[in-house]
Amino acid sequence: MSHPFQEALPVLEKLEKHGYKAYFVGGAVRDYILDRPLGDIDIATNAIPEQVMSIFEKTVPIGIEHGTVLVRYQKKSYEVTTFRVDGEYEDFRHPDRVEFVRDIKEDLARRDFTINAIAMDKEGNLVDPFGGRKDLENQVLRTVRNPYDRFQEDPLRIMRAVRFISQLGFKLNSETEEAMKHQGPLLEKIAVERIAAEMEKLLKGTYVHKALQVIKGNLIHSYLPLFKEEKGLIDACIKTVRNPVRELYEGIALFHILDNRFSIQNWCKRWKLSNKIKNKSQQLADTYYCYQKKGLDNTCIYLLDEDVIPSFSNLVKLIEHHDVKEKELKERFKQLPIHSLRDLEVDGQMLKQWFPDRKPGPWMKNILTQLEINVLKGEVKNHKESLKEWVLNWSQREEN
Numbered sequence: 001m002s003h004p005f006q007e008a009l010p011v012l013e014k015l016e017k018h019g020y021k022a023y024f025v026g027g028a029v030r031d032y033i034l035d036r037p038l039g040d041i042d043i044a045t046n047a048i049p050e051q052v053m054s055i056f057e058k059t060v061p062i063g064i065e066h067g068t069v070l071v072r073y074q075k076k077s078y079e080v081t082t083f084r085v086d087g088e089y090e091d092f093r094h095p096d097r098v099e100f101v102r103d104i105k106e107d108l109a110r111r112d113f114t115i116n117a118i119a120m121d122k123e124g125n126l127v128d129p130f131g132g133r134k135d136l137e138n139q140v141l142r143t144v145r146n147p148y149d150r151f152q153e154d155p156l157r158i159m160r161a162v163r164f165i166s167q168l169g170f171k172l173n174s175e176t177e178e179a180m181k182h183q184g185p186l187l188e189k190i191a192v193e194r195i196a197a198e199m200e201k202l203l204k205g206t207y208v209h210k211a212l213q214v215i216k217g218n219l220i221h222s223y224l225p226l227f228k229e230e231k232g233l234i235d236a237c238i239k240t241v242r243n244p245v246r247e248l249y250e251g252i253a254l255f256h257i258l259d260n261r262f263s264i265q266n267w268c269k270r271w272k273l274s275n276k277i278k279n280k281s282q283q284l285a286d287t288y289y290c291y292q293k294k295g296l297d298n299t300c301i302y303l304l305d306e307d308v309i310p311s312f313s314n315l316v317k318l319i320e321h322h323d324v325k326e327k328e329l330k331e332r333f334k335q336l337p338i339h340s341l342r343d344l345e346v347d348g349q350m351l352k353q354w355f356p357d358r359k360p361g362p363w364m365k366n367i368l369t370q371l372e373i374n375v376l377k378g379e380v381k382n383h384k385e386s387l388k389e390w391v392l393n394w395s396q397r398e399e400n
């Protein structure tokens, strides 16, 4: 068994020692069989949350109503969830209530896809009532039980399906695909935040190009904010996005660049994205437009935060199919004479001293902006004396 499972093994053993059944479940089992890096390790057990909490020293009741307790064990966290089936999904939100069940097979039956419905015990034996292992081998994505019902119960599964295609490169089982096409309109009923979380994973997936084609082929874009308003956008994406993005904000910048009728503000509002994402997308787009006009000029590189550099490099590669090498960009960034206005060796106080007759006002900001640009262009050194000389000359010219 691989290392992360080794570390989690004592958690299963402890539950079993207390007389309960316990299994690894969900994405970790799938990724283990596929020999992919594991995400979070989830555990299913027939112990109810109170029992789990009494067995382990450090627990956090993160979702008791759904049967989930977070267990901290040797500095790692595991979500331990009681075997359960879901009640009715009213209003396409979370199930109203869940019901605990005795058998792992019943728990596996509530899961979305066969490849996600495999349990593994501490010896590595699989419980696989829906043929998940075979689907993993054949690289097929198929819902557990009837896809029409499963997409109806929770339409998010449609988005999950395309994001698994993007991550794994699998093909859709034909019934699952038909149901997806049919039930697509239900996507408009669910919270956009849930869709956005899947979209992010989709855009970062190795097979994003394939996933975008599946979206178009099944008209899923017709039910996604903004994509539904400009049908050509999905084609533009398919044409452009041949490789994954590194960050969601990179995707948002790209969508905006591909069709600038939708501003970044617009995207973030409709997809309910954070201000942080909005700011980074805007920064990327501004830098891209600057780059289009002036090439790799210092004044463009200056618009970027250091952590956004890899995304800028990737964005240019996606759109223009040529490289702005990340390493070169980082080097250029490091060599910028200033990285923000605060780095200028002059401030408002000094300006007031140099122009004792002037009242503070917009002229100060104006001068600082001029200095910023000219320092970046290498026209003037970022030393107090040189700056002063430049400012006095400049203002004389302005006055004449």
Ligand code: ATP
Residues within 6 Å of the ligand: 025, 026, 027, 028, 039, 040, 042, 110, 111, 112, 113, 116, 117, 154, 156, 157
């Ligand atoms: P990731 O690697 O992105 O974490 P995952 O498969 O583990 O992928 P999670 O969202 O962490 O996905 O969910 C864990 C498991 O819970 C899934 O593997 C699946 O069995 C089940 N599951 C999650 N969301 C749903 C859903 N909407 N409907 C049915 N089952 C779900």
Ligand code: MG
Residues within 6 Å of the ligand: 026, 027, 028, 039, 040
């Ligand atoms: Mg997971």
